[in-house]
Amino acid sequence: MIDTGTGSGHTSTTVAERIADWVTALRFDDLPAEVVERTKLVILDQLGVQLLGASLPNVQPVLRLAEGQGGMPEATLAHSGALTTVSRAAWVNGTLGHSCEYDDAHALGWHTASAVVPAALALAERDGASGSEVIAAVAAGIQVMALLGAVTAGMVTTGWHGSKVLGVFGAAAAAGVVLKLSAPEIVNAFGIAASDAGGTMEYDQSGGEVKRLHAGSASRSGLEAAELARLGLTGPPTIFEGHRGIFRLFGGTTSVAALDAAWDRWHVLDTIFRFYPAVGTVHAPLDAVRHLRETHDIKPADIEKIRVGLVDFAVGHGAAITRPTDAISAQFSLAFGTGLQFVTGHNDPADYLDAARWADPEILAVGDLVEPYAMPIPDGDPAFSAKVDIILRDGTALSHYQAGFRGHPSHPATAADIESKFRENTRGLITGEHADALVAAVETLETCDTVRSVTTLLGINH
Template sequence: MTGTTTVSAAEEAPSTLSGRIAAWVSALRYEDLPGDVVERTRLLVLDQLGLQLRGATLPNVRPVLSLADAQPGKAAATLAHSGAATTVSQAVWVNGTLGHSAEYDDAHPLAWHTNSAVVPAALALAEREGASGRDLITAVVAGIQVMGLLGAATPKMLGLGWHGSKVLGVFGAAAAAGAVLGLTPAQLADAFGIAGSDAGGTMEYDRSGGEVKRLHAGSASRSGVEAAELAGLGFTGPATLFEGPRGLLRLFGGGGDAAALDAVWDRWLVRDTIVRFYPSVATNHAPLDAIRHLRAEHGIAAGDLARIRVGLVDFAVGHGAAITRPTDAISAQFSLAFSVGLQFVTGGNAPADYFDAGRRADPEILAVGDLVEPYPMPIPEGDPIFSTRVDIELKDGTAYGAYQAGFRGHPSRPAGDADIREKFRENVDGLIAPERADALAAAVDRLETLETVAPLTGLLGVDGLRDNGTGRQDA
């Protein structure tokens, strides 16, 4: 072919955006991490492991577990659902899917959902490679940072209908994998270029349902890991994958905003991670918090209600607040109306209720949901976009209202150590023995002292689903 030149990321790495990011990841060391960043990362790992174990019991991802069990591979990394070992690619695909299966994992103002893509990639490779707990922490920080940087540069992604967890997750997983594998900057830049071909994932599920969203974390994690391993073996990718005319910023970001990336470059973006305390899309959390407080303060019952007006940031109104009749778990978790109805009728928002078809058809829950009127409102300057105004009118004419900036678990109202540990305990309760839950939490607490992650991965697997020694899992 004449007039064109094929250039690999390895050749152009220093002068491209992928090269710049790759150089930062490759240079990152555990000793560079502030103490609060280490502590936060440990807690996020604990949260993610609890979610993976809970996810192993959910009906929506059972086909994923069945497929994995039917395709065993070389023992290299641990499956969270069974405790059995399989290939790294299989483990990250399964564990990432489990971690995102309950719509209960972390969220991020820039990076969408990070840990269900990044933690499985870092942990599986650390297990196979015999890497230390410090290596694992560093890799997780790197993966979250990369997702956040790229998310800052692609603010139009949601409006274009792309799921940022999948689009950005391949690069976060590649960064985490590259950190564990010790890739050079040029190799890691190639890994980004390779991973870019697996970036994607539409958000049509938030309009018409479908459990495919759960796969986005696992498939992103697998793609990122495989891209890093291929780059380490000499495979190449496009140098200008991010900023090029057919690259990430233009295709997924409507042109992108590289200046926004520069604005957050020097921040530890793991600090901005949101811990979710409702198994629902993040845009629903502030309204659910506000309603919970109003219910408790004024003793409001479902039968008292006449109208519930909920002000939200404009994009949230179409992101899930428009769903009033959920047809499956994912549409229930996106539905503000269903979540509000569930809280009034049951007193809470238990994860299991979103997977219960009876709850989704409950006329009392749906009747409350029909009273919910979402509307776009301007968010006061300086307040999080996840803020809300809730006004409740009762049948007797009484009215109550509240404005809430952010929600519990958001950086504006950060989750504490005790909050995250309690969530972990609730997720694993009844799934693993209390003493194993204690040991798992203790292993995470001393993660930076572990020479390998084996003491951690050896504790994974739901009781009753652990490997029976024959290579098959007991049901």
């Protein structure tokens, strides 16, 4: 169990105070070794996606805007290596980190690293904070997002994007650790950040690359909230459980029972690493499709029908789009991802950003055979599970049930898996020697007096 000091039997008045007390008391030495190692892997994975993201066409408007605005040289932008303000670095790097649906995910905290890591690294680079302080900050930010997400899990049904709603608080907590804010200042930072909590998920119905901004804007808002709190700006201390607070507005409740129950563990250990550049709800189906396709050597011409059983909310969040019109709609399309599997044999990031692929008649023809439906997930299995039945034209019926997926805590990613993904994401962008140096810098981050050993390597021309 995690020793929070403020779990059951707490004496603080508000939820914000309880969480702030824990955040300000946290020290690197409090982190178990497995938490330290997992947090470093989260950071490495996020940096690899940032570097890849900067090369992608869908977020070029963000880079062009940032280049045009300039700013004080305080923190490094991934890929270009240019220096800008901490706020702009958090915004840009967070957007890059969420640019291609390849960053990590979390059952309670949604997409944590792309909101938390950019804020922590930017401030640490500017202020000379140590690597161990950044590790503690990232672990704290992820913990906060998961704790709050335990209460607001129902927001997905009303169309709120948890990465943006929760990300502002995770970034504020991480920034508070780096800035060494007091507990009252972190309470104010939460109250300030709450005004930027939001972000709709209509993109998972009809597309729109604006979704990529949700992580970056959350990172920037949380960072700025912490800086504003340090300068004396205030926010409501009942921002979470109050009548007009986050829990009621996004979770439909003012009960803190779910939050109390979630104090029992380090939530960074529940990080989901994505090995398909697609929404998390389609990973188990794609794993199942891959298993059946490879085991039985199924060709597209053999298929009569593909039935996919999913948890109820996944039918609308990952299975609603059948005709992609942009990268985000391709990445949220179970039909498109399944078509890619059969036609290309893989699900590479480049395929999801290739307009020719979106209209490929072979891919779409396979996608048209996909019939998603809601099914009850067996007790004890992850919500992100799926059953795939492929009926062939000769009448053969093939079936595979996938409980969780590779990268999910039920099938945890190894350090080698995550390093391999990092190298794949950065291949062609940086040299092998450069990749080696960046991997080594993150692996030894807790020994570094400053994080500049990492941030100076983020530029591709290093």
